[in-house]
Amino acid sequence: MINVKTPDDFSFEHALAFLQRSPKEVLHRVGNERVTKALVVEGVPVVFEVRESPNGLAVEKLVGSVSKKGETQIAAYIRDWFDLHTDLGPFYRMAAKDELLKPLTKAYRGYRIVGQPDLFESLVWAVLGQQINLAFAYTLKSRFVTSFGQSIEWNGIPHFVFPEPAVVSEIKPEQLLALQFSRQKAAYTINIAEAFLSGEISKEKLTGLSLENAKAELRKIKGVGNWTANYALMKTFRYPDAFPLEDAGLHNAIRQQLNLKSKPSLDRVKKIFKKYKGWEAYATLYLWKSLK
Secondary structure, three states, rough: OOEOOOOOOOHHHHHHHHHHHOOOOOOOEOOOOEEEEEEEOEEEEEEEEEEOOOOOOEEEEEEOOOOOHHHHHHHHHHHOOOOOOOOHHHHHHHHHOOOOOHHHHOOOOOOOOOOOOOHHHHHHHHOOOOOOHHHHHHHHHHHHHHHHHHHHHHOOOEHHHHOOOOHHHOOOOHHOOOOOOOHHHHHHHHHHHHHHHHHOOOOOOOOHHHHHHHHHHHHOOOOHHHHHHHHHHOOOOOOOOOOOOOOOOHHHHHHOOOOOOOOOOOOHHHHHHHHHOOOOHHHHHHHOOOOO
């Protein structure tokens, strides 16, 4: 058993609600107030279960054997996954004075950005979600992961790991078209894999860069535009000021919360978010949450 301490402002309930947004999700399973997930640790796929405990989160390995170093890796992954490092106190103090965020932070207190520690997964998922609804994006991801990802079984249920860049770089576009990828999504997915395989991009290469420099590096990859880069930097690197400004869901949430007759202009969104400087990612998260 591995124990992961959690901060006071953390709601595992809200995290689980996010993780079970789609019945087509195959990278983790949620049920009985816990989540099970597969992860490659020390070169071996492992399945672990996370549940709430009096001391924070209790993590139990279900399949696979790892060393103490591997256990430390799993604990670090979970802290990153649930963004347990971030002190939300300053965000909540700011939000308490804001008409748009105050009711949301009160209703969803403890909600944190459930991230994607794997940068490759984060970028591909963002590409899959471009210009389609969330339900179909999950359909594409499910087909992609079950076709090309490793799996390990627990209780008769396969638990999948996101496909590796080395595997994806060998895929022919026709194989992705057969899964109902558009030609553009197929090309972009393979391009991203090739960029990782060649060393053009990596999580290590971006670590420590400023937001703008990291974004510039990502946008060198064909298929990675401003929205995709901001999404990945928000979900993988936790840049507090990275947020998808052009996101339709974000605009719709602002419209609903302010009772506007139509979606706000981009200039109005920029003006609103000036007040949230340094906390744009979390402001976006809570506005997205309001769309449930």
